[in-house]
Amino acid sequence: xxxxxxxxxxxxxxxxxxxxxxxxxxxxxxxxxxxxxxxxxxxxxxxxxxxxxxxxxxxxxxxxxxxxxxxxxxxxxxxxxxxxxxxxxxxxxxxxxxxxxxxxxxxxxxxxxxxxxxxxxxxxxxxxxxxxxxxxxxxxxxxxxxxxxxxxxxxxxxxxxxxxxxxxxxxxxxxxxxxxxxxxxxxxxxxxxxxxxxxxxxxxxxxxxxxxxxxxxxxxxxxxxxxxxxxxxxxxxxxxxxxxxxxxxxxxxxxxxxxxxxxxxxxxxxxxxxxxxxxxxxxxxxxxxxxxxxxxxxxxxxxxxxxxxxxxxxxxxxxxxxxxxxxxxxxxxxxxxxxxxxxxxxxxxxxxxxxxxxxxxxxxxxxxxxxxxxxxxxxxxxxxxxxxxxxxxxxxxxxxxxxxxxxxxxxxxxxxxxxxxxxxxxxxxxxxxxxxxxxxxxxxxxxxxxxxxxxxxxxxxxxxxxxxxxxxxxxxxxxxxxxxxxxxxxxxxxxxxxxxxxxxxxxxxxxxxxxxxxxxxxxxxxxxxxxxxxxx
Numbered sequence: 001x002x003x004x005x006x007x008x009x010x011x012x013x014x015x016x017x018x019x020x021x022x023x024x025x026x027x028x029x030x031x032x033x034x035x036x037x038x039x040x041x042x043x044x045x046x047x048x049x050x051x052x053x054x055x056x057x058x059x060x061x062x063x064x065x066x067x068x069x070x071x072x073x074x075x076x077x078x079x080x081x082x083x084x085x086x087x088x089x090x091x092x093x094x095x096x097x098x099x100x101x102x103x104x105x106x107x108x109x110x111x112x113x114x115x116x117x118x119x120x121x122x123x124x125x126x127x128x129x130x131x132x133x134x135x136x137x138x139x140x141x142x143x144x145x146x147x148x149x150x151x152x153x154x155x156x157x158x159x160x161x162x163x164x165x166x167x168x169x170x171x172x173x174x175x176x177x178x179x180x181x182x183x184x185x186x187x188x189x190x191x192x193x194x195x196x197x198x199x200x201x202x203x204x205x206x207x208x209x210x211x212x213x214x215x216x217x218x219x220x221x222x223x224x225x226x227x228x229x230x231x232x233x234x235x236x237x238x239x240x241x242x243x244x245x246x247x248x249x250x251x252x253x254x255x256x257x258x259x260x261x262x263x264x265x266x267x268x269x270x271x272x273x274x275x276x277x278x279x280x281x282x283x284x285x286x287x288x289x290x291x292x293x294x295x296x297x298x299x300x301x302x303x304x305x306x307x308x309x310x311x312x313x314x315x316x317x318x319x320x321x322x323x324x325x326x327x328x329x330x331x332x333x334x335x336x337x338x339x340x341x342x343x344x345x346x347x348x349x350x351x352x353x354x355x356x357x358x359x360x361x362x363x364x365x366x367x368x369x370x371x372x373x374x375x376x377x378x379x380x381x382x383x384x385x386x387x388x389x390x391x392x393x394x395x396x397x398x399x400x401x402x403x404x405x406x407x408x409x410x411x412x413x414x415x416x417x418x419x420x421x422x423x424x425x426x427x428x429x430x431x432x433x434x435x436x437x438x439x440x441x442x443x444x445x446x447x448x449x450x451x452x453x454x455x456x457x458x459x460x461x462x463x464x465x466x467x468x469x470x471x472x473x474x475x476x477x478x479x480x481x482x483x484x485x486x487x488x489x490x491x492x493x494x495x496x497x498x499x500x501x502x503x504x505x506x507x508x509x510x511x512x513x514x515x516x517x518x519x520x521x522x523x524x525x526x527x528x529x530x531x532x533x534x535x536x
Contacts (some may be wrong), residue, residue: 002005002065003360004356004360004362004441004442004447005304005356005357005442005448005449005452005453006444007357007360007361007452007453007456008212008453008456008457011453011456011457012361012456012460014460014463014464015186015312015313015316015456015459015460015463016316016319017319018460018463018464018466018467019153019313019316019320019463020309020315020318020320021318022317022463022466022467022471023317023320023321023324024406025212025467025470025471026063026274026306026321026471026487027278027324029271029274029275030274030275032498032499033271033275033496033497033499034070034071034275034496034497034499034503034505035272035275035276035492035495035496035497036063036070036190036492036495037190037240037241037242037276038241038275038276038279039063039070039073039074039284039497040057040059040060040239040241040274041242041244041279041280041283042073042074042075042505042507043058043059043061043062043063043074043078043089043124043240044095044142044242044246044435045122045124045125045245045247045507046078046090046121047089047090047091047125047128048062048091048093049095049191049194049208050093050194051092051100051194051316052097055194055514056097056154056191057191057192058090058093058094058373059093059099059131059242060094060097060190060340061093061096061097061189062074062078062103063347064065064102064235065096065102065103066078067077069103069104069105070497070504071498071499071500071503072499072500072502073499073503073504073505075118075122075505075506075507076106076114076115076118076504076505077104077105077106077114078092078103078115078117079097079111079114079115079121080104080106080113080114081101081102081103081104081119082117083110083113083114083117083372085101088119090430092423096284097381101250102301102339115504115506117270118504118506119506119510121506122506122507122510123510124183125507125510126510126511127217127287128249128514129248129249129283129287130286131287132191132248132249132250132251132287133286133287133486135196135251135517136228136251136253136288136523137271137288139219139222139228140219140228140520140521141521143222143223143226143227144226144228144230145227145228145520145521146176146228147368147392148229148400149369149395149399149400149401149402149428149430150176150177150401150402151174151175151176151177151402151404151423151427152175152176152177152232152368152401152402152403152404153170153175153177153178153179153362153364153403153404153414153419153422153423154177154179154181154202154403155167155178155179155180155181155403155412156177156180156181156198156200156202156203156414157200157204158183158198158199158200158201158202158203158204159197159198159199159200159204160180160196160197160198160204160210160214161166161198161213162215163180163204163214163454164213164214164217164455165219165421166416167180167214167217167218167229167377168217168218168220168221169227169416169419170222170416170419170423171218171222171229172221172224172225172420173420173423173424174423174424174426174427175229175419175423176227176229176230177229177230177232177253177254177401178214178218178229178230178231178232179204179232179233179254179256179403180204180206180210180214180231180232180233180242180318181202181204182203182204182205182206182233182234183200183201183202183203183204183205183206184200184201184202184203185201185269186203186205186206186234186237187234187236187237187238187262188237188238188266188268188491189237189238189239189385190239190491190492190495191239191342192206192207192208192239192242192243192246193205193207194207195208196206196207196209196210196213196219197210206233206234206243206246207246208246208249208250210234211231211233211246211247211250215250215251215252216230216233218230218518219408219497222228224413227407230253230254230491231251231252231253231254232252232253232254232255232256232292233252233255233256234255234256235245235247235255235256235257235280235284235291236257236258236261236262236266236294237262237266237268238262238268238272238276238491238492238495239290240257240262240273240276240277240279240280241276241279241280241283243255243280244257244279244280244281244284244287244289245282245283245349247284247287247289248283248284248287248289249393250315250379252287252289252522253289253290254289254290254291254292254401255284255289255291255292255332256291256292256293256294257277257280257281257284257291257292258292258293258294258295258318259273259277259293259317259318259321260273260276260291260314260317260318260337260475260480261294261297263475263485263490264297264298264475264480264481264483264485265294265297265483266491267485267489267490267491268490268491268492269471269476269488269489269490269491269492269493269496270485270487270490271487271488271493272394272490272492272493272494272495272496275496277325278321278324278325278516279507279508281321281322281325281326281327282325282326282508282511282512283327283511284327284331285327285328285331285511285515286511286515286516287520288331288516288520289331290329290330290331290332290333290366290401290506291322291327291332291333292333292335292368293314293315293318293326293332293333293334293335294335294403295314295318295334295335295336295337295366296310296311296335296336296337296339296368296370296482297314298310298314298372298480298481299311299337299339299374300339300373301481301482301483302481302482304340304374305340305341305344305350307482308340308354308455309454309456309458309459309462310459310462310479310480310481311335311336311337311354311358311517312336312358312361312455312464313335313358313459313462313480314336314461315336315358315361315362315464316361316463317336317463317471318332319332319334319362319365324492326511326512326515326518328518329362329364329365330364330365330366330519331360331366331519332365332402332495333365333366333367333368333401334358334362334365335367335368335369335370336354336355336358336368336369336370337370337372337459338351338355338369338370338372338389338393338394339370339372339374339375341375342355342372342375342386343375346447348349348389348392348393348446348488349448349451349457350447350451351389351390351393352396352397352448353400353447353448353449353452353455354451354452354455355369355393355394355397355449355506356397356405356442356448356452357451357452357456359397359398359399362458366400366401367399367401368399368400368401368403369390369391369393369394369399369401369402370392370403370406371387371401371403372386372387372405376405380408381533383405383407384407384425386405387404387405387406387425388425388429390405391404391425391426391429391430392429392433395429395430395433395436395437396433396435396436396437396485397437398437402426404419404422404423404425405422406418406419406421406422407421411456420444424470462479466481468475468480472481473489474488475487478486
């Protein structure tokens with residue numbers, strides 16, 4: 001039902017123009033700065049992995065030893081060290097950690113050689129990402145693809161091996177995307193833990209080994225079921241581009257990757273966050289990963305009926321940042337949520353208006369729709385009905401990534417039967433209403449159309465105000481999610497560096513040049529694929 005709401009096109013143009021100006025302003029800041037984790041991600045892209053004798057990641061050791069050199073970038077001095085020592089990137093990092101090698105300024109006579117070799121290594125690093133992306137495309141073509149909307153569920157036991165068992169059970173019940181929830185507060189760690197983990201709090205540590213283990217588990221169950229099962233994790237927090245690198249190398253398919261979430265909900269320094277999200281998104285773009293943004297969270301701290309327009313504003317801003325980082329529309333999973341108080345008369349009518357508005361503003365984008373959380377009752381039977389109305393709104397308005405609500409989720413890690421019931425609910429609603437939207441029209445000037453255009457107007461006006469005062473100031477005033485943040489405060493500010501005139505990092509150019517394009521190709525739209533729950 002594209003253009004079914006007869007939206008005010010002039011307002012859409014105003015909103016998008018304001019968001020573009022906002023992003024251009026922040027992009028200037030991005031282009032003038034680097035961060036600890038941006039430089040560490042660069043080393044990870046060279047293939048460096050592992051930890052020292054006290055479990056500090058080697059990339060942290062190298063960046064900390066070369067801290068005085070970071071304004072010029074870590075690549076030139078590190079590659080110069082490799083050449084002088086005759087070592088590989090991994091060997092050089094191990095030598096630094098052992099105290100046998102040391103980084104230093106690169107004299108003029110060695111710069112050309114170091115930069116030429118660094119450019120070669122950058123192309124090799126990006127080629128590894130390209131190979132992983134091609135492998136995904138092959139598997140989707142060979143194994144088969146689910147029919148959208150994707151059924152998206154979470155696992156979060158803390159133990160990666162138990163997560164794998166639960167993920168396989170969810171896939172057999174009909175899940176298309178498995179998100180491994182990250183352990184509480186990992187976003188605030190300024191390093192990435194190493195190796196497999198079996199203990200977490202409210203989730204499981206995001207590590208490269210855990211990514212590898214879960215990817216292998218989902219490949220196994222996907223081959224069994226005859227459809228490719230997607231894996232999701234979190235490229236957010238203080239190590240955003242590093243986790244994006246790990247996801248790219250281990251064939252994750254989706255990553256939570258928002259431009260402002262860490263600022264608003266984790267009090268991470270905004271100067272750092274905007275720099276980090278740029279490289280993380282360049283990596284995700286190259287890897288063919290779909291990003292999911294976090295606007296749904298706004299409606300847990302602000303009222304969804306009164307402040308729903310802020311979700312639309314943020315979607316426009318996230319779109320602008322994503323496009324500047326080379327992401328294609330099919331990779332930009334903008335977020336919103338079903339969070340209006342169910343006690344409000346015509347709640348579902350207003351939810352449809354908000355969801356249809358986002359659908360029409362961003363055609364061709366795989367929108368991620370989040371389930372009710374804020375007002376979910378303790379009565380699981382009532383909650384199951386509310387989740388059913390969420391599922392109905394999602395299929396009716398053409399959402400493509402549906403994170404399912406489930407009984408008792410707020411009380412404990414969901415049981416296998418909780419996921420089974422939620423997936424059964426969603427599958428019934430999706431199939432029972434699959435073509436309903438193409439059979440109906442919205443009443444001109446009716447409640448739904450009026451609500452959508454009112455929200456659009458408020459979003460356009462808010463974006464124009466943000467353009468005038470700047471995004472840093474808007475965040476300090478709490479204009480998103482009713483949360484105020486200090487532009488100079490928050491975690492990680494000490495890891496932001498103004499770059500020198502001779503800053504050198506060839507990965508930025510390598511990630512952009514000669515890129516692959518297009519989504520993985522599976523069965524034709526509407527085709528069913530085998531599985532325990534039948535067609536998808």
